[in-house]
Amino acid sequence: MATTLLRAEKVVTLDAQDTIYQPGYLVVEDDRIVELGPQSTPGNRRFDREVDLGPRLIMPGLVNAHTHSPMVLFRGHAEGHSLFTFEGWYNTIRVVEEVLDPDMLPPAVAVSCAEMIRTGTTCFADQYFWMDKIVPEVRKSGLRAALAYGVVEMGDEAARERELAAAAAFLESLAGDSRLIGWVGPHAFFVDNSEEAMALEVELADRFQTGLHIHLATDGSEDRYCQEKYGQTAIQQLKEMGILDHPILAAHCITVPEEDFPTLAEHPFTVVVASSSAMKNAAGAAPLKAMIEAGVNAALGTDNVTNNNSYDMFKEMQITGKLMSLRERTPNAVPTRHILEMATMGGARALGLEDEIGSLEAGKKADLISLDLTEIGWPPVGGQDVYTALVYAVSGMHVRDVMVDGRWLLRDGRWTTIDYAQARADLERVHAELEKRLAE
Numbered sequence: 235m236a237t238t239l240l241r242a243e244k245v246v247t248l249d250a251q252d253t254i255y256q257p258g259y260l261v262v263e264d265d266r267i268v269e270l271g272p273q274s275t276p277g278n279r280r281f282d283r284e285v286d287l288g289p290r291l292i293m294p295g296l297v298n299a300h301t302h303s304p305m306v307l308f309r310g311h312a313e314g315h316s317l318f319t320f321e322g323w324y325n326t327i328r329v330v331e332e333v334l335d336p337d338m339l340p341p342a343v344a345v346s347c348a349e350m351i352r353t354g355t356t357c358f359a360d361q362y363f364w365m366d367k368i369v370p371e372v373r374k375s376g377l378r379a380a381l382a383y384g385v386v387e388m389g390d391e392a393a394r395e396r397e398l399a400a401a402a403a404f405l406e407s408l409a410g411d412s413r414l415i416g417w418v419g420p421h422a423f424f425v426d427n428s429e430e431a432m433a434l435e436v437e438l439a440d441r442f443q444t445g446l447h448i449h450l451a452t453d454g455s456e457d458r459y460c461q462e463k464y465g466q467t468a469i470q471q472l473k474e475m476g477i478l479d480h481p482i483l484a485a486h487c488i489t490v491p492e493e494d495f496p497t498l499a500e501h502p503f504t505v506v507v508a509s510s511s512a513m514k515n516a517a518g519a520a521p522l523k524a525m526i527e528a529g530v531n532a533a534l535g536t537d538n539v540t541n542n543n544s545y546d547m548f549k550e551m552q553i554t555g556k557l558m559s560l561r562e563r564t565p566n567a568v569p570t571r572h573i574l575e576m577a578t579m580g581g582a583r584a585l586g587l588e589d590e591i592g593s594l595e596a597g598k599k600a601d602l603i604s605l606d607l608t609e610i611g612w613p614p615v616g617g618q619d620v621y622t623a624l625v626y627a628v629s630g631m632h633v634r635d636v637m638v639d640g641r642w643l644l645r646d647g648r649w650t651t652i653d654y655a656q657a658r659a660d661l662e663r664v665h666a667e668l669e670k671r672l673a674e
């Protein structure tokens with residue numbers, strides 16, 4: 235067992251007691267935090283390694299609870315369109331995906347992982363197809379991830395059989411993996427996944443004891459469909475079908491009717507707010523404040539970077555805080571501590587990892603990041619509290635170190651697991667090939 239002593243000027247644990255140590259220390263043994271506390275010198279014990287991070291702030295790594303990592307390849311391809319409408323998504327993304335080659339995915343995923351690491355994300359929830367091309371890159375990056383096999387079948391029986399078989403094989407392939415969890419990813423219930431597919435997807439999730447990562451209520455399509463066909467809202471219909479009893483990670487939830495919030499709060503359901511994506515797609519602001527007040531678990535995600543166009547979760551926290559204040563016409567409508575909660579524990583809870591990650595506590599995984607306190611944005615520390623600074627004053631470019639499972643993925647601002655220059659060059663090469671195919 236290898237032990238590492240980490241010291242830093244400030245340790246923000248984001249635990250239930252809001253403990254902050256300044257200066258503070260953590261002891262990491264293999265992949266876990268075994269102790270942490272206020273002293274900069276925890277006795278005269280010897281450790282295998284001692285790392286003094288100096289004027290840096292250590293905090294839990296961020297959880298990006300909704301993205302599609304290969305889609306960095308399409309960054310810039312859908313400007314001026316809304317991917318939140320079926321037509322917008324189909325005409326800008328689906329047509330590109332039709333000429334996409336699976337071998338174009340690895341460089342895109344490597345660049346996405348590099349950008350997430352660089353800006354302080356240690357765990358992400360992904361949804362896409364061709365997972366066999368995604369998994370090796372995520373493994374190499376060292377990030378923790380919940381990877382959902384994306385399914386679009388549009389009522390086509392052959393597509394349904396093919397996609398669900400591929401999803402099952404993918405879930406099988408991750409059995410026993412300590413950092414990667416497999417999820418089932420119906421793109422959108424009722425919209426491009428039929429009721430027949432939904433029943434089979436729930437069965438599959440049960441068989442592998444996992445959850446469903448979906449898009450929900452971006453433009454009201456599900457409610458219109460369910461009102462017409464079943465005479466009730468999509469959430470009430472999902473409840474009747476027994477689907478809400480399964481863990482659901484639902485991106486967006488912009489148009490979910492308020493009457494459904496108590497139902498969502500009673501089930502293992504998480505709304506993932508992706509405000510920058512929703513704003514850029516002119517889709518609207520999710521009723522986040524009311525959902526939180528009703529007791530619905532909330533997480534934060536960037537969505538794909540064709541949409542928004544950045545993986546920086548610090549930016550996402552800032553945009554969400556400001557958007558919610560504007561939506562509610564109330565300053566600090568969602569308090570900064572709760573926005574940080576969404577970006578850490580809210581995501582951890584959604585993925586069933588609340589005992590492992592999401593806060594810095596003894597016994598949890600050593601998934602943490604450090605930010606440079608000598609950079610701009612922090613002062614005056616007597617005026618601006620640290621949660622406000624983290625949400626509104628700094629960005630992911632303040633991140634200097636990233637650790638997952640006790641292993642450095644970023645050290646002093648440099649990637650240790652990804653050759654970013656190579657990944658970027660590879661991405662440019664496959665993007666040029668994609669452009670060529672689109673022109674043909």
Ligand SMILES: [Zn+2]
Nearest residue numbers: 449485537538
């Ligand atoms: Zn999405």
